[in-house]
Amino acid sequence: MTDDALKKAVLEAALPDAAFDGFTDKVLEKAARAAGVDASAQARLFPDGAISLITFYSHDADAAMAAALASTDLASMKIRARIKCAVRTRLDVLAPHKEAARRAASALMLPGHAGLSMRLMYDSVDAMWRAVGDTSTDFNFYTKRAILAGVYGATLLRWFNDADKDAAATNAFLDARIENVMQFEKLKAGAKKAFANFGAAKKPA
Numbered sequence: 001m002t003d004d005a006l007k008k009a010v011l012e013a014a015l016p017d018a019a020f021d022g023f024t025d026k027v028l029e030k031a032a033r034a035a036g037v038d039a040s041a042q043a044r045l046f047p048d049g050a051i052s053l054i055t056f057y058s059h060d061a062d063a064a065m066a067a068a069l070a071s072t073d074l075a076s077m078k079i080r081a082r083i084k085c086a087v088r089t090r091l092d093v094l095a096p097h098k099e100a101a102r103r104a105a106s107a108l109m110l111p112g113h114a115g116l117s118m119r120l121m122y123d124s125v126d127a128m129w130r131a132v133g134d135t136s137t138d139f140n141f142y143t144k145r146a147i148l149a150g151v152y153g154a155t156l157l158r159w160f161n162d163a164d165k166d167a168a169a170t171n172a173f174l175d176a177r178i179e180n181v182m183q184f185e186k187l188k189a190g191a192k193k194a195f196a197n198f199g200a201a202k203k204p205a
Contacts, residue, residue: 007045007056009035019099023050023057023107039042051113054104058120062127065090069131080178083133087152087174090124091159091167101158125149151177 001009014031021027032042046052068089070153074082094101108117125148136144154177159170
C-alpha cells in the first residue's frame, strides 16, 4: 500500500472514535493498530501525532471534494453557483462523520495550532477555486481566496450547529453570505467607476 493509502486506512479507523474522544494520540494509536500500521510506520506517516492526522483529514476532504466537483456540470453555472456548489460539496464530504469534523475544527482553534489552521483553510479554499475553474494569477487570486475563506469558515461553523439533516438553515446562511459578497463587489465596482469619472472630470481642459 502507498503511504496515502495507509494514512487513509488509519483515518477511516480513527473517525468513529474521534467523534467521541477527539483527535488524540491515543485515538491515533488505536486506529493505526486497527489498520495494521505498526508503531514505526505510524511515526513516519504522522510525525506530529494526532495533528498530522487532522492535516491529512483536511487534505483528504479537499481531494474528495475536487473529485466530486469534477463530475459536476459546473460550466453551465454562474460563478456564484459554482462557489455555492463547492462549499456544499465539501460539507457533504464531511457529513458522514460530522462530529469528528467538529472535533478536528475545535483542535485547530487552539492557540498553538493557529498557523496550521490558516494553512489548511487556505488549502481548502484554493482547492475550491481551482475545482470551479479559477485561472486568475493577479491580485484577484489572493482576494478571491481571502473572501471565500471568510464565507466557508462562517458557513462551516453554522453547519456544525445545524441539527437538520437537509441542512436547510446552513444552505440559507451560505446563500446570504454569497449574496453579501456579490453586493460588496457591485458596490466596489461602482465606487471604482465613480472615482475614475471624478478623476476624468478634474483633469484640465
